[in-house]
Every structure is written in structure tokens, then in C-alpha cells.
Amino acid sequence: MADAAKAPRKRLAIITTVWRYLSHAQHMGDRFLVGYPWNGRWHRPEMDVVSLYVDQKPEGDQSQARADEFKFKVYPTIAETLRCGTDRLAVDGVLIIGEHGDYPINEKGQILYPRYEFFKQCVDVFDKEGRGVPVFNDKHLSYSFDKASQMVAARKRLGFPMLAGSSLPVTWRLPSVEVPLDSTIEEALMVGVGGSDPMDFHALEAMQCMLERRRNGETGVKAVQLLQGPAVWQAGKDGRWSRRLLEAALARSTSMSGNATKDGRPQDLTHSGELEQLVKDPAAYLIEYNDGLRATLLMINGAVSDYTFACRVRGHSQILSTQFLLPVVPNVTYSTCLMNKVEEMIASGKAPYPVERTQLVSGILDLCLESKVRANQRLDTPQLNVQYRAPKASQFGGAPA
């Protein structure tokens, strides 16, 4: 402890698309400026934001006000941000927060956030310096699996720690359960809501952080298919996803819709017949893994407003199910769970879980959306041959030690 106290405080750069109230940059970046609640204390990270690059300054921009108050500088380029206006790399960690802002949308419905481009400019600085520093990339690495893979390759080449992804894998769970490490998962189903491609990414990564713990680790994905409309319900009838797992996942939901909104009654959406009426535009993301595991994400806007998961584990009589809790606006305390992992990586120089998780999920999403624009065809995905091992220790909020 004495040594840690003497060590100079780490210096952070934030590279972001926009910084305004309730943008990811604001609620994540502010954790390093004003602290955040952690384990029953108001925790103030032993590190300082020293520089900021912000790509767009729309109405409500807070970047300069924050810089003035917290004594850091906004630079006009990413290279200058990482060098703090000098000619050498001058920070100990970089947060790339490329979510929110006004960016083009492609034919697959993907918002073309410039995360790859931001990252590439960081890597250019690292290359010139001959070393990198820990990088956090918020959400998927890129809308493009190819670009995501290039990012992971650059990380490997330069050997810097990298953490990425959604807050769902690290937020609280109700109940506080984990897939036992090295268990055999027979079938899995995730329920999510929201638009594509921001929210389906969160749901896919939540599912992935459970499945990667299975026996023999992650093996990659051999095929994906995205179904829409009545074909989603038909696929359930055909046994391509499990209605029983849907019941288990929905038993963890605390949403209200339909009759429940009207008069408060608890819902049994799986059996009441309401589900198909409430969900006007369902989507099923069918994922076939290389080791034979099949998993499905159901996006059922209109029926629920939360993220739930269920799977069958061989040898367990009970279905394992949980809700990935997204606490309410404005505190959105799930981002404390994620920023605590970022802080851990920057302090220790080690990523608490592999970036390959987010690489694979970026690819699953990219190819599911490819299936969507190719008439919902099943696509073979040899390129998603991403293999990795989950950390032994659980990483989510309040996980049993």
C-alpha cells in the first residue's frame, strides 16, 4: 500500500464522439472526475483525466466546461490528445467512447461510429512511440468485423492491455448467478429490446459472457441467421429456439406491457397469447457455435423493457436464468461496474476479461445484420473462428467471491 501511495497518479486521455448530459462520455468520463459509489464508499479513482478529444460539439456540449472545471485540456486531434500537446506519448491509459453523436447509417442499419478510426490514430501514436498503453473501447469494437479484427491484431502486435464491450456483462444480476465454469450448456436464449445496432449488441454480449464459460471455452461461431416477423414465432414452433427457455427468461423480467400496464396484473406472456400481439416486429438472432451449441437472441420490443437470459446446463435439473440489471436514469449505476473494470485495467496493466469476447460479438452482430439484408438467409461464418477462454473469476457487480 505504501508503494502504491507513492506511485505517481496515472494520466488518462478520453477520445469521444460527443460529451453531453447522459451521453456515454459524460456518465463514464465523469466517474473519473467526480468519483462513483463502489462497495459502499464514494470512490475517487487514483488517476486523472488530463486530455480530451471530442469529435462533435452539438448543442449541450459539456466538454469545455468539464475541461475548465477539472483542469484538463481539449485538443484538436487524437495524436495531440495522447501526447498532451508534446511530441511524446504523455498518458497512461486511453478511453475510446464512440457512442452517441450524429454519424451516417449504412444499409444494414449500422451507425458508423468511428471507433476503429479513433483506435487506429491511437495505434499510430503507439507505433511511433514503440509502446502502447491500456485502451478501453466502449461497446463493440467496430460495426465491421474486419475492422474489429484489425484492432485486436494491433493490440496483440503492440502488446498493450485492452478492454472493450458493454456494461451488461459486468452489471448486477437478479439473481446473482453465474454459469459454472466448464459446464456443458445445452441451449441458451437471451431476451432483449431496443434498436439495432445499439441495443442488440448489449444483449448479444450479455449472452456471450455467460456462454464463454462453457466446457472447452469459446470455439467461435460457424453460422448465423436473423429472422424477422412471423418467421420468429414459427422458428420457435419448429424448435429452433425454446419456448420453455423464453418462459424462464421472462420470469426474470420486471417489465409491464399490455394488460399489466392497464391494470397492474402480473404477466405470463409465454402462455397468455399476449406476446405475439404486443410484439409488432420481433427479431431472432440464431447463432450456431463451432462446438454445436445453439443460442438465440430474441428482440421483442413492445413486450418487455429489460434484458433477461436463460440456459440449460447439463446435469442441472433447474434452468439457469437471470436478469442483467440496468438501473435507472440518471444514475445508470451499471456504468460504475464497467468503469471500475477500466480503472482496474489501467491500475494493474491487465484486462480483467479478454477483448476477444467483444471481437466475436462485434462479428456476430455484423453478420446477423448481413443476414438481415440478405433476405434473412442463414450465413456460414468461417471468419468468426474466434477462440478464447473466460476468466475463472466472475466479473459482474456483487458476484460471489
Added chain:
Amino acid sequence: MPEPLKISRRTVLAAAPAAAALSMTGCGVLANQTAKRPRIAALVTEVRRLSHGEVILDRFLEGFGWESGHHHPQVDLVSLYVDQFPEGDLSRERAARFPQLKIYPSVAEALTCGGEKLAVDGVMIIGEHGKYPVNEKGQTLYPRYEFFQQTVDVFSKNGRVVPVFNDKHLSWNWELCAKMALTARCMGIPLMAGSSLPVTWRIPSVEMPDEAEVEEAMAIGNGNPDSYDFHALETIQCFVERRKDGETGVVRLEALRGDVVWKALAAGSWSAGGWDPTLFEACLCRSHTLTPAREGFNHVYPTPEDMARIVKDPVAYRFEYADRLKATMLLLNGLVGDITFAARIKGQSEPLSTLMYLGGSNDTQPFNFDALVWNIEQFFLTRKVPYPLERTLLTSGLVAAGIESLHRKGGWIDTPHLEISYLATRHSTFRRT
């Protein structure tokens, strides 16, 4: 086994007529136990969307998400007494849609299902919400005691009793609370009571360690006295009752309201007239609904000045247990929208702290009631109370004492009648699965 109930002489005298009546009717004869599904009556003040009546009854009628499925309770809700039918009443719609359920015009008829004899295997008293007189102390006079007494009358006439669940505190009045508890004990009525807070999810999912020597405890909540103080007090009690040597009861209490709460905050310790600031910080740091003290920030720790500005009507109850444990219950309406708990435990460097999770917002199911209804169902199936009635007797008395102190504009009140000893269940009873 719980220790015998300690009730003051004054209380015993107040309850004496009921006890005398019972001794003549042969109380304490248990109902015949059969394998058939228990039939349940509910006595409800009103049934409107998201009233306690609605959320509890509907979980029995419609089932609810529990573990990995939609659970339908293994009991049948067959009769209702509804005291008020305001606009938005749902009881008639429910009775029409569930043919086994009938509404009766009186408590007695609900219990006999319109016949001569007691015709149900369990009774729920849900006396929360509805328009009732408010007394000079600001207490809403919900007729829980009256519903209970009318139930007891039916039991007395029939010479047998069935399990009774009472939602929230027993009564607004301590003498009536004590009378209910004493009557239940004398007649052998299994009586379960209390808030949903002790059984709901906790974030993180923690329990008071066995044999913990608790030195000071705190709950911070939202809402107003005479309602949410009870939930916050049950929160404290369900943890601290597990301490070393069990519950000893409370010897004195003082209520603070307004600026004196901030003076107590500034005092910096219990002995200086306040509380342990680490417990206060722990509670606020477990909240998911801390009102941002600065515009443009979504989550900042408030200064004392921020709190004084944000909270219009702060309330605190400070109370001491017979074994010297100290506790503070704070209602900081406006600053938080949830109920959190913290305790300092001898030998532990950091406080134990958690959030009692009640759901996300008004757009989500009040799923704390899932866990409560699960416990009520188990109670009716087994006829065994899931946790001691003494907990809710004590917290009911704390509410009454808190309201009394507020009514007197503060000051300590000695509470010898609350020296209630009991032992907690060995196993945890909050929702973890």
C-alpha cells in the same frame, strides 16, 4: 424457538378482555389439516391498480415470475371483503374473471363464504390504501385491527383458527398492535405480518453474518412517516435481529424533523447526537436513485448544503436497543427514491451495506411483492410463520413511537413496552434465487 413475548403490564391489561373472551371459547384448536388446496379469504381496504390489494391479490390469481418459470400459487383465493370501491376498482372485474372468487358484504361472510361456518383455510388482511380518517398525529387509521378483530370473532364462534397474514404494520396504535399479537398468541393463530422489504432482492445479495456484534445500524429511505418509515424500520430490523444473542427490543427513541436532522448529520457520531457518517455514506452509495446535486451531472455525492436544499422535509428516528445497539432511520425524500441499509459490525473494517431492491421505476412490476406472496403462500401451505411476528410487533411499535415523538416536536420517548426479545430464523428469508 423465539423467546417469550415481553409485553408490558399496560398492554396486557388493554388486551385482557379479548384474552378473557378467548378462554371461554376454547381457543387454539388447530384446523384439520387436509391435502386439498387451501382456500383463502382476503380482507382488503381497496383494490386499485398498484394498490397493495391489487398487487397481492393478483399474484395469487395470475401467478408471477419465480425462479425459472411462471409460478401459480398452490392455494385458491375464494372470497373477498372489500371495504371501499373507489373509481378504478378492480375487485369486481377480478371476481367476474375468476369464477371461484366471490365478493362478500362483510368480513364474517367472506370468512364463511356466505355460510354458517368458517369456510377458508387462511386469511389475508390487506389494509393499505383507501380513504380513511387521519388523526391529529398524521396517522391514517387503516382498519387492520378491526379486520383482525372481526376475523377473531369468527374464529371464536367456530372454535377453530386458521393462519392470518397482515400486510404492513399491525395497527397504527401500539395498544391495538399488542392486542393483536397477544390475541394471536392466546388463540394459537399463526400470524404473519410485515413489509415486503425484508424478503425482496438485495443488491448486493448479502446477509448479516452469524453472531455479528452489530454496533450501529442505519436505513435511508424515501416516503413519509406513518408509511415508509415502517418499511425502513423493517429493513433495519430484519438485519439486526440476526445479531449475537438475538433481539432484545428497543428502550428509547427520538424523532427529528427539519433542520435538526442536518445538525445531527453535522454532529458526526451517535454520542454527539447524530450517527456514524460511514454508515450514512454507505447507504447513499448503495442507492441507485441518488438525485444529482449538480445540473449536468448524473451522479455526484451531495454536500450537506446540497442535501439541505434537495430534501424539503427530512425525518430521522434515532433509537437504542436494550443491548445498547444504536440505530437511525432516515427519510430523505427527494434525495433518494429507494431504501438502503448499512451496519457497523465489531471487528469488520468496512460496514455491511446493501440496497433493498423494489424494481426499476413506476413502469416495472412491483416485484418485491413476488417474494412476499411466495412467503404468504408457503405460510398458508405449512401453517408456519416464515419469520417471527415479534419483528413486526416491534417495528409497529417503533412507528407509533416515532410518530408520537414527531407529534411532540421531537425529544426522547422511553419505550419499555418495546423491550421485545426474540430470535431470528436461522436461515435467510430474502430472495436470492
